[in-house]
Amino acid sequence: xxxxxxxxxxxxxxxxxxxxxxxxxxxxxxxxxxxxxxxxxxxxxxxxxxxxxxxxxxxxxxxxxxxxxxxxxxxxxxxxxxxxxxxxxxxxxxxxxxxxxxxxxxxxxxxxxxxxxxxxxxxxxxxxxxxxxxxxxxxxxxxxxxxxxxxxxxxxxxxxxxxxxxxxxxxxxxxxxxxxxxxxxxxxxxxxxxxxxxxxxxxxxxxxxxxxxxxxxxxxxxxxxxxxxxxxxxxxxxxxxxxxxxxxxxxxxxxxxxxxxxxxxxxxxxxxxxxxxxxxxxxxxxxxxxxxxxxxxxxxxxxxxxxxxxxxxxxxxxxxxxxxxxxxxxxxxxxxxxxxxxxxxxxxxxxxxxxxxxxxxxxxxxxxxxxxxxxxxxxxxxxxxxxxxxxx
Numbered sequence: 001x002x003x004x005x006x007x008x009x010x011x012x013x014x015x016x017x018x019x020x021x022x023x024x025x026x027x028x029x030x031x032x033x034x035x036x037x038x039x040x041x042x043x044x045x046x047x048x049x050x051x052x053x054x055x056x057x058x059x060x061x062x063x064x065x066x067x068x069x070x071x072x073x074x075x076x077x078x079x080x081x082x083x084x085x086x087x088x089x090x091x092x093x094x095x096x097x098x099x100x101x102x103x104x105x106x107x108x109x110x111x112x113x114x115x116x117x118x119x120x121x122x123x124x125x126x127x128x129x130x131x132x133x134x135x136x137x138x139x140x141x142x143x144x145x146x147x148x149x150x151x152x153x154x155x156x157x158x159x160x161x162x163x164x165x166x167x168x169x170x171x172x173x174x175x176x177x178x179x180x181x182x183x184x185x186x187x188x189x190x191x192x193x194x195x196x197x198x199x200x201x202x203x204x205x206x207x208x209x210x211x212x213x214x215x216x217x218x219x220x221x222x223x224x225x226x227x228x229x230x231x232x233x234x235x236x237x238x239x240x241x242x243x244x245x246x247x248x249x250x251x252x253x254x255x256x257x258x259x260x261x262x263x264x265x266x267x268x269x270x271x272x273x274x275x276x277x278x279x280x281x282x283x284x285x286x287x288x289x290x291x292x293x294x295x296x297x298x299x300x301x302x303x304x305x306x307x308x309x310x311x312x313x314x315x316x317x318x319x320x321x322x323x324x325x326x327x328x329x330x331x332x333x334x335x336x337x338x339x340x341x342x343x344x345x346x347x348x349x350x351x352x353x354x355x356x357x358x359x360x361x362x363x364x365x366x367x368x369x370x371x372x373x374x375x376x377x378x379x380x381x382x383x384x385x386x387x388x389x390x391x392x
Contacts, residue, residue, distance in 0.1 A: 028171035047120025075105030075240030221337025
C-alpha cells in the first residue's frame with residue numbers, strides 16, 4: 001500500500017489528508033485495526049523511533065507514551081517493585097513481562113499527561129502488555145508485531161475501534177527528510193546521531209564517577225529528548241523518565257516543569273498518598289486527578305466538606321508542605337538531560353532540588369564555567385556531549 005487516506009489533518013477543517021510514500025514505494029506500516037488519524041501517525045512514527053533507539057542503546061525492551069508529538073513518558077523493561085506497581089495501578093496484574101513493565105513505567109511517569117496516549121513498543125506486543133493497555137484510556141499502539149492473544153485483546157478495546165499499527169522493523173527512511181510550511185519546502189539530513197558511551201565520555205566536573213545505571217539513564221534522557229518538542233529537559237531515574245518538560249521558550253521553565261513532574265512522581269510514593277482510601281467506584285483516571293490535586297497547593301479542592309466524600313471512604317489528613325519537603329529530600333540519584341546547553345546556573349539549582357546528581361547536556365554556553373562551578377558545589381557529575389538535540 002502506497003498511501004492511507006485520513007479523515008482529516010490536525011483539525012477537522014483540514015482536508016484532504018493522507019500519509020503516502022513520495023517515491024511510490026510501499027508504506028512500512030499496516031493498520032491492523034481502527035482508523036488512525038494524522039496526529040496518531042505523528043505520535044506513532046516519533047514514538048517508534050524513540051523505542052527502537054532505546055532498545056538499541058540499552059538492550060532492553062522499551063515503551064513510550066506519546067501525546068501531541070511529545071512523549072509523556074518513556075522507559076525500559078526493568079521489574080517493578082511493590083510501590084511502583086501500586087502507584088501505576090498494576091499491582092493486581094501479577095508479575096508482568098519486561099515489555100509490560102516498560103509500558104507501565106512509561107505510562108506511570110505522568111499518568112495525567114498520558115491519558116489518551118498513543119503507545120509505541122520496541123518488541124512484539126505480548127498478552128501481558130495488551131492486558132495492561134486494554135484497561136487504560138489510549139488512542140492506539142504501534143509495534144513491530146503482535147501475538148495472536150495480544151491482538152485479540154486489543155481488538156476488543158474501544159468497541160472494536162482501537163487503533164493498532166504494525167511497522168516493519170527493518171524499514172530505513174531516506175537520509176534526507178522534507179516537510180512543508182506555508183507552501184515552502186524545508187529539507188535537512190535526518191538526525192541519525194547515536195546516543196552511546198562515546199557521546200557521554202567527556203565529563204567536565206570534579207566528580208567524574210558515573211555509575212552504569214546513571215549512564216543508562218543518561219541515554220534514556222537524551223534519546224527521549226531527541227523526539228521531544230524543543231526546548232526540552234528530561235529527568236530519569238531507575239530506567240524511566242520521571243519528568244519531561246517540553247516546548248517551553250525558556251530552558252529554566254523546561255527544567256522547572258520537568259522537575260515538578262519528577263517531584264509529583266516521587267510524592268505519589270509517599271505513605272500519605274499510598275494510604276489514601278478511595279471509594280471503590282472511583283476509576284483510575286479520577287484517582288490520578290485526585291492525587292494530583294491532593295499533593296498540590298489546591299488540596300482543599302478535594303478535602304473540603306462535600307467534596308472529599310465523593311472520592312474517599314475516610315477524609316485524608318492534609319499532606320503539609322513540610323511533610324512533602326521532607327519526603328522529597330529522599331529522592332536522590334536522579335539523572336537529567338537537556339537538548340541544548342544551560343545558559344545559567346539557575347537550571348542546576350532547580351535540578352538539585354529534585355535530587356539530580358548526573359547531568360548530560362551539550363555545553364557550549366559562554367557561562368559554562370559558572371554552570372560547572374554550580375555542579376561542583378553540589379557534587380554532581382556532568383557530561384558535555386557537544387551535540388544539540390532540537391526537535392520540531
